Amino acid sequence: MISNPSEALAGIYQPINEELARVRRVFDDELASEWPFVGELCRHVSRFRGKMLRPALVLLSAKSCGPITREHITLAAVAELVHIATLVHDDVLDEGQIRRGLPSVNALRGNEGAVLLGDFLISHAFHLCSSLDSQYASRLIGSTTNTVCEGELLQVCQRNNCRLTEQQYFDIITRKTASLISTCCLLGAKFAGAEPAVITSFEAFGLNLGVAFQIIDDVLDVTGSEGEMGKTLGRDFEEGKITLSLIHLLQHGSPGDREEALHILSNGHLNRVARIRELVLRNDSLTHAIETARRYVRAALDNLADLPESEARRALTRMAGFVIRRRA
Amino acid sequence: MISNPSEALAGIYQPINEELARVRRVFDDELASEWPFVGELCRHVSRFRGKMLRPALVLLSAKSCGPITREHITLAAVAELVHIATLVHDDVLDEGQIRRGLPSVNALRGNEGAVLLGDFLISHAFHLCSSLDSQYASRLIGSTTNTVCEGELLQVCQRNNCRLTEQQYFDIITRKTASLISTCCLLGAKFAGAEPAVITSFEAFGLNLGVAFQIIDDVLDVTGSEGEMGKTLGRDFEEGKITLSLIHLLQHGSPGDREEALHILSNGHLNRVARIRELVLRNDSLTHAIETARRYVRAALDNLADLPESEARRALTRMAGFVIRRRA
Numbered sequence: 001m002i003s004n005p006s007e008a009l010a011g012i013y014q015p016i017n018e019e020l021a022r023v024r025r026v027f028d029d030e031l032a033s034e035w036p037f038v039g040e041l042c043r044h045v046s047r048f049r050g051k052m053l054r055p056a057l058v059l060l061s062a063k064s065c066g067p068i069t070r071e072h073i074t075l076a077a078v079a080e081l082v083h084i085a086t087l088v089h090d091d092v093l094d095e096g097q098i099r100r101g102l103p104s105v106n107a108l109r110g111n112e113g114a115v116l117l118g119d120f121l122i123s124h125a126f127h128l129c130s131s132l133d134s135q136y137a138s139r140l141i142g143s144t145t146n147t148v149c150e151g152e153l154l155q156v157c158q159r160n161n162c163r164l165t166e167q168q169y170f171d172i173i174t175r176k177t178a179s180l181i182s183t184c185c186l187l188g189a190k191f192a193g194a195e196p197a198v199i200t201s202f203e204a205f206g207l208n209l210g211v212a213f214q215i216i217d218d219v220l221d222v223t224g225s226e227g228e229m230g231k232t233l234g235r236d237f238e239e240g241k242i243t244l245s246l247i248h249l250l251q252h253g254s255p256g257d258r259e260e261a262l263h264i265l266s267n268g269h270l271n272r273v274a275r276i277r278e279l280v281l282r283n284d285s286l287t288h289a290i291e292t293a294r295r296y297v298r299a300a301l302d303n304l305a306d307l308p309e310s311e312a313r314r315a316l317t318r319m320a321g322f323v324i325r326r327r328a
Numbered sequence: 329m330i331s332n333p334s335e336a337l338a339g340i341y342q343p344i345n346e347e348l349a350r351v352r353r354v355f356d357d358e359l360a361s362e363w364p365f366v367g368e369l370c371r372h373v374s375r376f377r378g379k380m381l382r383p384a385l386v387l388l389s390a391k392s393c394g395p396i397t398r399e400h401i402t403l404a405a406v407a408e409l410v411h412i413a414t415l416v417h418d419d420v421l422d423e424g425q426i427r428r429g430l431p432s433v434n435a436l437r438g439n440e441g442a443v444l445l446g447d448f449l450i451s452h453a454f455h456l457c458s459s460l461d462s463q464y465a466s467r468l469i470g471s472t473t474n475t476v477c478e479g480e481l482l483q484v485c486q487r488n489n490c491r492l493t494e495q496q497y498f499d500i501i502t503r504k505t506a507s508l509i510s511t512c513c514l515l516g517a518k519f520a521g522a523e524p525a526v527i528t529s530f531e532a533f534g535l536n537l538g539v540a541f542q543i544i545d546d547v548l549d550v551t552g553s554e555g556e557m558g559k560t561l562g563r564d565f566e567e568g569k570i571t572l573s574l575i576h577l578l579q580h581g582s583p584g585d586r587e588e589a590l591h592i593l594s595n596g597h598l599n600r601v602a603r604i605r606e607l608v609l610r611n612d613s614l615t616h617a618i619e620t621a622r623r624y625v626r627a628a629l630d631n632l633a634d635l636p637e638s639e640a641r642r643a644l645t646r647m648a649g650f651v652i653r654r655r656a
Contacts, residue, residue: 037485038478092420092443112484115420115443119450120477126454127470135458138466142455149448150366156440157365 008326009051012318015311016059019068019076023055026077030128031121041117045084053319054079054184057209060319061188061202063312064304071132071191078137079184081125082145086152088118137187144183151175160240162265166247170211177217178210185209201303205316208300213323215293218243219286220326222277237273240265244292246276248285257283290324297324336654337379340646343639344387347396347404351383354405358456359449369445373412381647382407382512385537388647389516389530391640392632399460399519406465407512409453410473414480416446465515472511479503488568490593494575498539505545506538513537529631533644536628541651543621546571547614548654550605565601568593572620574604576613585611618652625652 013020031042055076062072092114122145129138155172158164185206189199221236222245236243242250249261257279264272280286297320307313341348359370383404390400420442450473457466483500486492513534517527549564550573564571570578577589585607592600608614625648635641 033478035478035482035485038481041481089443089447092439111420111439113481115417115446116477116480116484118443119417119446120474120481122447122450123470123473123477127467127474130458130463130466130470132463135460135463135466138458138463139455142451142458145451146448146455149444149451150361150363152444153366153369153441153448154363156444157363 008322009053009056012315012322013052013056015063015315016056016068019059019073020052020055022073023052023059023076023080026073026128027080030077030081030124038120041113041120045088045117045121052080053213054083054181056319057181057184057206057316058188060312060315061185061206062192063188064192064307064310064316065189065194065198065202066192069191071137072188074128074132075137075187075191076184078125078129078141079180079187081121081128082141082148082180085118085121085125086148088114088121092118136190140183140187144179147175147179151177151179155241158242160265161242162250162262164242164247166244169242169244169247173211173214173218174207177214178207181210181213182206198307201306205300205303208296208303209320209323212293212296212300212320215244215289215296216323216326219245219289219293222280222286237276244289245280245285248288249276249280249283252288253279253283253285294324297321336650337381337384340643340650341380341384343391343643344384344396347387347401348380348383350401351380351387351404351408354401354456355408358405358409358452366448369441369448373416373445373449380408381541382411382509384647385509385512385534385644386516388640388643389513389534390520391516392520392635392638392644393517393522393526393530394520397519399465400516402456402460403465403515403519404512406453406457406469407508407515409449409456410469410476410508413446413449413453414476416442416449420446464518468511468515472507475503475507479505479507483569486570488593489570490578490590492570492575494572497570497572497575501539501542501546502535505542506535509538509541510534526635529634533628533631536624536631537648537651540621540624540628540648543572543617543624544651544654547573547617547621550608550614565604572617573608573613576616577604577608577611580616581607581611581613621652625649 028046031046033039033042058072058076058079059068062068092111126138126141129141132138151172151174155176158168158172182203183206185202186199189202194202218236218241221243237246246261250258250265253261261276261279264276300320301317304313304316356374359374361367361370386400386404386407387396390396420439454466454469457469460466479500479502483504486496486500510531511534513530514527517530522530546564546569549571563569565574574589578586578593581589589604589607592604628648629645632641632644
């Protein structure tokens with residue numbers, strides 16, 4: 001386990017420090033507003049920009065293939081805008097009150113403010129993307145956000161479905177999380193002038209990494225502490241989101257534990273998160289989820305196997321390790 | 329007053345009937361989904377596509393300047409997608425339960441479904457727009473939706489502000505409503521190959537028309553009946569939205585009525601909508617709002633004064649009249 005994720009990431013981001021600073025400036029410039037109210041909300045959002053994982057993936061993928069260009073900086077900021085827009089709207093959906101250790105936008109300004117701010121962010125993401133010379137990135141970002149929305153809608157529609165299969169779970173997380181991460185890696189390689197086969201490898205790397213990332217995110221909702229995670233915990237369960245460890249418990253737990261878990265879930269005993277945690281732990285369901293995530297990370301690393309050795313490539317390898325070992 | 333708005337519009341739309349049918353097909357194709365849950369929500373949305381005012385403005389502006397192209401059909405569908413996305417998110421904000429006579433998306437699926445469906449629509453709008461050859465429209469639509477979001481945020485921030493000035497009111501409605509209508513007219517002319525000066529005239533026409541449209545929309549919230557309007561009425565007032573007639577009442581009503589209105593508003597007596605309606609009527613505040621809208625419509629018509637006579641141009645003139653006289 002990594003005890004200090006910011007420190008671990010600082011090391012990984014070392015080859016792209018300067019470029020990440022440029023991304024932050026583009027991000028802030030895009031959101032600058034003459035309206036004090038808008039400005040206040042945007043400053044609030046900037047403070048929880050967080051790990052900058054998606055911009056880092058654009059930049060490291062780029063640097064593994066060639067030079068980092070102005071387009072990469074723009075695209076990295078676009079990816080972060082899209083990501084933060086989904087976080088802000090997730091807060092509306094989830095009624096979560098804490099996000100990255102700060103009050104969430106909806107706790108600060110009500111659901112209204114959060115819906116509008118999320119819209120503002122997504123609009124600026126597309127606007128910024130349209131500033132590039134070609135339509136290529138606009139098309140890919142547009143089709144990616146289509147997919148992300150489908151994943152989120154699919155998740156809502158499968159809420160409280162105790163019969164959710166692993167395949168359906170992967171359908172959801174591939175769309176809602178892995179698709180954007182995959183697009184980041186693809187765009188990094190593409191705009192660095194990589195060959196089509198290399199671009200495809202980066203796309204696959206991002207997809208595998210993104211699936212692993214979401215599995216671990218779901219695991220941390222069960223195991224993490226609120227302080228470490230910087231967001232309200234146990235919420236997946238309370239909202240009826242069926243995650244990988246829960247699917248394992250419901251399908252492979254001991255007969256008694258499966259029955260108890262099913263009873264808790266079908267009767268909406270959503271205050272029983274502590275008990276579910278016990279059941280998940282003693283049936284090795286968390287171990288199953290973590291093992292599955294490890295398999296995806298190994299597949300991601302395989303996708304990069306043919307890439308020449310470089311500082312950026314090593315950083316991507318470390319990033320893949322970070323996804324598994326992080327505690328936040 | 330126009331007693332049957334659908335009939336009136338059917339007449340106005342006559343020159344572009346065939347093209348509007350193509351817009352509907354592009355709209356439906358863009359939203360087609362392999363997921364039954366998504367498909368169900370989209371079919372629901374398609375049914376309340378409503379007046380198709382924005383697509384009609386793209387097409388009539390185009391036809392007044394030259395031939396309607398494939399790009400116009402795409403852009404008309406984009407404009408309607410953007411518009412419906414804002415309607416769907418407005419329902420989240422407003423907690424309105426009726427929209428165009430049908431249950432609103434949030435009444436059907438909760439706030440979650442409405443937030444996600446709005447995101448899905450806006451994402452598809454940008455995706456569809458990025459299918460065009462040039463970035464021009466993507467940039468303009470992106471900057472327009474930025475402006476729309478600012479207008480909506482500004483409105484939230486001015487809620488219950490009894491000191492809202494007419495200027496601030498116009499700042500809000502110009503951004504949240506007129507900007508998109510203006511963009512529709514601009515794009516129609518631009519993609520028909522019009523000269524820069526003509527394009528600017530169409531942009532100004534749309535801006536003036538859009539301001540008039542929103543003023544009348546706000547008036548109808550006070551005067552209309554729910555059946556006619558097809559949406560929950562009196563909500564602007566209940567939500568603390570200060571509209572033009574209310575500003576007039578608060579600034580120019582008789583001293584006693586001003587005091588009473590201020591008392592009702594500052595004490596949050598939001599169940600007093602009937603009484604506010606009385607005060608607004610007897611202080612000629614509604615008349616002031618309608619007169620103001622008429623001035624904007626006249627300005628809009630002036631913007632088109634130099635345009636050669638044509639069937640499409642006559643339809644735009646009738647559209648301007650419709651905006652003032654409509655009852656829904």
